[in-house]
Amino acid sequence: MIYDFSSRYVSKTATKSVSEFEYDAPSMKTAVPGPNDIQLCLSPGPQNVGAVHFFCNYEESRGNYLVDVDGNRMLDVYTQISSIPIGYNHPALMKVMTNPNNVSTFVNRPALGILPPENFPDKLIESLLSIAPSGMRRVQTMACGSCSNENAFKTMFIWYRNKERGYANPSEHEVDTCMINQSPGCPDLSILSFMGAFHGRTLGCLATTHSKAIHKLDIPSFDWPIAPFPKLQYPLEEFVRENAQEEARCLEEVEDLIVKWRQKGKPVAGIVIEPIQAEGGDNHASPDFFSKLRNIARKHGCAFHVDEVQTGGGTTGKFWGHEHWGLDDPADVVSFSKKLLTGGYYHRDELKPDKPYRIFNTWMGDPSKNLFLSEVLNVIRRENLLEVVTRSGKALLQGLYTLQTQYPHILSRARGQGTFCAIDACNDATRDSIMIKARNKGLFMGSCGEKTIRFRPALVFKEYHVHQLLNILNDVLAEHK
């Protein structure tokens, strides 16, 4: 199906089926930022606001539409950096708040590791365990994505050292040296990551993040190995042979690095990778690449950690991005956050720490977020949202193909899985200008990489929303010519 941008009929009829709780289209009153917004930015208060796009009116926002403080209503395909699963003010989530049985969960935040609420195991089973990736029956909740990856790394280090010492108790020397940050108690282990990756910005995570200098400059780091991530050509179907070569090159480099770092005395305890590099510019790789990478991890005794913080939660058309790979040998760790509303990670039984308190902090998550998550999962099932994502994603990618054919001097490399789509502009200035113009017409998008526009709509993004998006983008590009 190719969209015909000469006629706008498709999207106009489609809007009639809009969910009752939602608006039916963007509606702009001013440019963004508008006068109220500018006022707020000029008296910015005590928090640093240099990165603020605009101030929002969340009360008035609905479904796929984000309303700003000037009453501008935008189709939001960035969704709070991909962290709003079923749109704004979804009635199912409002109900969680008004159910008197839930009040206590919100007002008494427990130290989950030592004093869990009676119903916590059941709530976990009903929420996170009901969507557990293949091979995983254990989950550890955490407060955010960075904490999830930090603790996933720790889990892999502990597992690796236990293997190394043959599951014996640590020596006195290890116990003593760990207290002063020295080996062997604090061993020189490493995590292998990929150039272009983003796994968070706390010091451990940041040592595996390599997407933008602004994340890393001036922060001390670890000497850990960094492999090249395949630089594929799109559409993937048209460059199968070239891409396979590129992936083979990267995998060879991975094995070389594992050997090299072992020789350096900094063995690789784990490999961490995103199913699609998001912050780094929406870089894809094939199922074959990931499954060979998994085999390399297995071969060298490294844990295999799939970071699903941005890809998890349904946005690729499957609940987890890595389900598209069809792995025979599941991952060892899968971390999540954002659309899951709580951070955390699943792990294989084998990676369960040998002692309590090895993975621990005060809150270890927030049960009130699990209440919301249960409702989100109900809505996903009830409304078949994974199918919706698959359908909308096809329409979106097809539309992006059409646009890049129409505007080849501006757009290229349309790519995506589900609604997790992206397209490159010819340079960053053009990308930024397209985004600002689109925003003023009621379409709010995100950026990533050097010159990429990323689409991260909520799971309730339907085909008529795709049409709205494509129409606005087409208008902007037509004017840009």
Place this chain on the structure above:
Amino acid sequence: MIYDFSSRYVSKTATKSVSEFEYDAPSMKTAVPGPNDIQLCLSPGPQNVGAVHFFCNYEESRGNYLVDVDGNRMLDVYTQISSIPIGYNHPALMKVMTNPNNVSTFVNRPALGILPPENFPDKLIESLLSIAPSGMRRVQTMACGSCSNENAFKTMFIWYRNKERGYANPSEHEVDTCMINQSPGCPDLSILSFMGAFHGRTLGCLATTHSKAIHKLDIPSFDWPIAPFPKLQYPLEEFVRENAQEEARCLEEVEDLIVKWRQKGKPVAGIVIEPIQAEGGDNHASPDFFSKLRNIARKHGCAFHVDEVQTGGGTTGKFWGHEHWGLDDPADVVSFSKKLLTGGYYHRDELKPDKPYRIFNTWMGDPSKNLFLSEVLNVIRRENLLEVVTRSGKALLQGLYTLQTQYPHILSRARGQGTFCAIDACNDATRDSIMIKARNKGLFMGSCGEKTIRFRPALVFKEYHVHQLLNILNDVLAEHK
């Protein structure tokens, strides 16, 4: 005032003034863990539960009393590792939940750094800014204590490097090297911490944590300097001269380490310290020590970071533990979490990062926690809870002095500020046994260090609660004789 444990009259009359929302005493139906609890622990579900003390019924918990799944109602002086500010199910917090104006804040968690809600600056001013430590007008919220300290460290690193390069732009070489974890882009900077400290368990924080081996074993770390924390004798008033000598020794070591690490090419960008080392065993130091330490930081160009994650929020009788020091030259960074319900840190204007996105993550806190915090602060003011803490703290410490006089072979080193009190047992087995016996009589306490009992009641812990606590503890000790 010395308590007379031969008569229990004091506490019996006092319970009549109990707040209406609270119970008036502990009430035990079974030993802890009881049969329901054991059942739950035997079918533990998907989350690791090795550290679980018992499962709780938070709906039935009120004020200072925590109810478990067997209907046992305990006086809780551990309060979820010191993170419940005004007791369980406080009516003021329940009201936050039932106010329809608040619903949107709970169901639409924003990416605060880019799309804050319209009222967020006002909510910050009304909550966190209204209690800002001296010299601080800027605050950055975060999701938990570890993230707060991680980002506080990053803020100090960025500030330090900007000073070093004379506020010029980073070189191309710095930008390139930071992407691959190498200096000068990722510089060899360090944070000086103290033996016995606890600042969190993510990899950056963990490099400054030195309280227990179980926190650190098998996790790679940084070669950062670790100074001795003064080992004082208690009561402080009786050992002024000896303690001053010990503190002078530690301060000298701090300066030596700063010089030594500069020579090693790993300059100290910041010094981090707790006002009272909590997890490490409730170790105190004098205002004079802290103020000299602050001067050393100033002299050597290091930032001075006070970690108030456990001491903040009123528990020492002042809102911040470091207010007791009377510093002329305020700290550079003050981090918080736990009783503040949201993580975060204040910093001086001078430490504001020079560019947006240098300190950033998806959520950067959670505005729904600020709603609760505003109410907590209202309650603290309305009910003069800092005075309550001071009064209860005096009674508690006095009672602990009496107990250690009565049981000198079991107890020693009673110490505290406000209700942030502790006492040592003769060894860890005795400490653990006292805690279990007390729990079975309805008093739930925490431990820290090697053989210390720590008291961390909520701010609504009144004198008659102190009497309940002391009576139970006295009963346990009398049987222990």
